[in-house]
Amino acid sequence: MSFYDASVPAFLQILGALSGLLTKAETHCAAKNIQPDVLLASRLYPDMFPLSRQIQLACDFAAKGCARLTHSEVPSTPDTEKTFAELRQRLAKTSDYLKTFKPAQFEGAEGRDVTFPAGPERTITLKGQEFLNRFAFPNFYFHAAIAHGILRHNGVEIGKRDFLGVS
Amino acid sequence: MSFYDASVPAFLQILGALSGLLTKAETHCAAKNIQPDVLLASRLYPDMFPLSRQIQLACDFAAKGCARLTHSEVPSTPDTEKTFAELRQRLAKTSDYLKTFKPAQFEGAEGRDVTFPAGPERTITLKGQEFLNRFAFPNFYFHAAIAHGILRHNGVEIGKRDFLGVS
Numbered sequence: 569m570s571f572y573d574a575s576v577p578a579f580l581q582i583l584g585a586l587s588g589l590l591t592k593a594e595t596h597c598a599a600k601n602i603q604p605d606v607l608l609a610s611r612l613y614p615d616m617f618p619l620s621r622q623i624q625l626a627c628d629f630a631a632k633g634c635a636r637l638t639h640s641e642v643p644s645t646p647d648t649e650k651t652f653a654e655l656r657q658r659l660a661k662t663s664d665y666l667k668t669f670k671p672a673q674f675e676g677a678e679g680r681d682v683t684f685p686a687g688p689e690r691t692i693t694l695k696g697q698e699f700l701n702r703f704a705f706p707n708f709y710f711h712a713a714i715a716h717g718i719l720r721h722n723g724v725e726i727g728k729r730d731f732l733g734v735s
Numbered sequence: 736m737s738f739y740d741a742s743v744p745a746f747l748q749i750l751g752a753l754s755g756l757l758t759k760a761e762t763h764c765a766a767k768n769i770q771p772d773v774l775l776a777s778r779l780y781p782d783m784f785p786l787s788r789q790i791q792l793a794c795d796f797a798a799k800g801c802a803r804l805t806h807s808e809v810p811s812t813p814d815t816e817k818t819f820a821e822l823r824q825r826l827a828k829t830s831d832y833l834k835t836f837k838p839a840q841f842e843g844a845e846g847r848d849v850t851f852p853a854g855p856e857r858t859i860t861l862k863g864q865e866f867l868n869r870f871a872f873p874n875f876y877f878h879a880a881i882a883h884g885i886l887r888h889n890g891v892e893i894g895k896r897d898f899l900g901v902s
Contacts, residue, residue: 701745709876
């Protein structure tokens with residue numbers, strides 16, 4: 569087992585699960601005559617991000633997390649997705665990007681410094697393992713779970729197994 | 736860095752953050768004249784667990800996760816908590832339990848088999864690293880994030896930094 573095994577597969581599992589959630593959400597919209605835009609703009613509270621942005625943020629924490637851990641160029645993706653299909657494409661592109669990483673790139677990464685922005689004028693430096701546990705994972709799972717919560721709250725018939733991506 | 740570093744600190748961070756969230760929720764109830772029982776019984780949807788159970792489940796996935804990874808006796812805790820104070824005690828007891836683990840107990844655990852129940856009549860066996868990434872972490876973060884989502888949805892003034900436990 570390597571540090572690659574501790575990071576990339578965890579992200580891939582949930583990214584795949586989110587794609588499945590969006591498919592069920594889209595089917596729900598069609599069955600209930602709900603405008604997809606309405607569900608994609610739904611929030612748990614007015615000061616929280618809508619469903620579409622939760623998906624984009626989950627993608628970013630996965631992609632940027634792996635880039636920072638391996639000292640690769642950090643990808644920047646414009647948040648232009650406006651439909652379920654486009655968000656699934658974003659998820660698929662993120663998964664494809666994660667699959668380009670090789671285990672060798674993660675060798676020793678748990679002990680290497682990772683410097684990342686924390687707000688507009690501040691950076692934080694942590695060892696790779698700490699960065700993964702204290703920042704990348706909790707942020708990633710947070711946005712994925714809130715996306716799931718928005719769908720549940722709006723009546724989409726999904727369960728925790730859909731969040732985990734297991735059948 | 737060891738497999739201990741990949742697991743125990745991640746759980747401890749969020750368990751501590753959840754305790755802080757409950758304190759803010761309790762303060763919110765007092766300020767807004769909300770019965771604590773009402774907020775503790777709040778759900779994002781009728782087929783989801785209420786706030787109190789989300790906290791209990793986060794505790795269980797952390798405690799049982801570390802027990803299974805180290806082949807320790809898996810603790811069983813009755814879910815009797817009915818107040819914010821009792822739920823904070825549950826979180827504190829869970830953190831204390833996690834702090835009893837020594838890094839040596841996790842040595843090699845990433846490659847050891849972990850067998851755990853998946854429903855009433857079925858078990859799954861995974862290597863420790865897979866168990867952590869595919870089961871323990873996503874379940875743990877799911878219940879923690881949904882607890883946070885329930886509080887946000889009910890107007891408690893918290894942000895993602897409160898979920899992460901950073902100030």
